[in-house]
Amino acid sequence: DTGVSQDPRHKITKRGQNVTFRCDPISEHNRLYWYRQTLGQGPEFLTYFQNEAQLEKSRLLSDRFSAERPKGSFSTLEIQRTEQGDSAMYLCASNGEGLHGAEAFFGQGTRLTVV
Amino acid sequence: AQRVTQPEKLLSVFKGAPVELKCNYSYSGSPELFWYVQYSRQRLQLLLRHISRESIKGFTADLNKGETSFHLKKPFAQEEDSAMYYCALRAETSYDKVIFGPGTSLSVIP
Numbered sequence: 001d002t003g004v005s006q007d008p009r010h011k012i013t014k015r016g017q018n019v020t021f022r023c024d025p026i027s028e029h030n031r032l033y034w035y036r037q038t039l040g041q042g043p044e045f046l047t048y049f050q051n052e053a054q055l056e057k058s059r060l061l062s063d064r065f066s067a068e069r070p071k072g073s074f075s076t077l078e079i080q081r082t083e084q085g086d087s088a089m090y091l092c093a094s095n096g097e098g099l100h101g102a103e104a105f106f107g108q109g110t111r112l113t114v115v
Numbered sequence: 116a117q118r119v120t121q122p123e124k125l126l127s128v129f130k131g132a133p134v135e136l137k138c139n140y141s142y143s144g145s146p147e148l149f150w151y152v153q154y155s156r157q158r159l160q161l162l163l164r165h166i167s168r169e170s171i172k173g174f175t176a177d178l179n180k181g182e183t184s185f186h187l188k189k190p191f192a193q194e195e196d197s198a199m200y201y202c203a204l205r206a207e208t209s210y211d212k213v214i215f216g217p218g219t220s221l222s223v224i225p
Contacts, residue, residue: 003158019131033212033213040124040217040218042119042201045213045214091159095182103164104161106158106159107158
């Protein structure tokens with residue numbers, strides 16, 4: 001599968017612990033997005049990278065959340081001091097165009113459960 | 116603020132019957148509208164976008180700016196159409212952030 005890959009697929013953690021997720025976009029894509037999806041809801045935008053630059057962050061991204069894309073390739077999303085409300089599916093997507101109408105390709109997501 | 120609504124959480128139709136999945140949006144400018152689909156155990160993928168004016172898997176969607184709607188239609192539903200469908204919007208001022216609706220689960224009954 002040469003699409004967007006995310007690791008791990010599932011993560012169970014105790015409240016208060018830190019977690020880190022990884023996203024590998026399609027290799028030629030310079031744009032990368034993180035979304036969060038909770039049960040019964042559509043994906044909610046978290047943040048966006050163009051190459052290594054983080055250009056937009058949602059208000060949903062509290063201080064406990066940080067995302068990086070150090071070399072403009074893979075990205076990591078870290079959640080510090082996890083809370084039960086952080087339990088969700090975290091989706092990564094990428095595309096290669098900054099122009100109107102580009103299709104975003106999604107990974108299969110990382111399902112986080114905070115107990 | 117930009118917002119996408121999908122009034123139906125669940126929609127069940129019989130095989131061969133017409134399907135219409137409703138989508139309305141709130142945005143004062145010229146948005147770009149999409150439909151994404153997620154089949155069971157698969158990743159979210161683009162179904163169609165309004166600027167392409169394509170018919171994908173028999174589905175079409177017309178942007179109605181007067182009614183701020185982008186309903187998804189198919190004349191004859193197939194069992195393989197059963198999936199989760201998300202309407203999405205990208206504002207003209209933000210070519211990168213896509214806002215999704217809550218989704219409609221379509222079930223096609225054999």
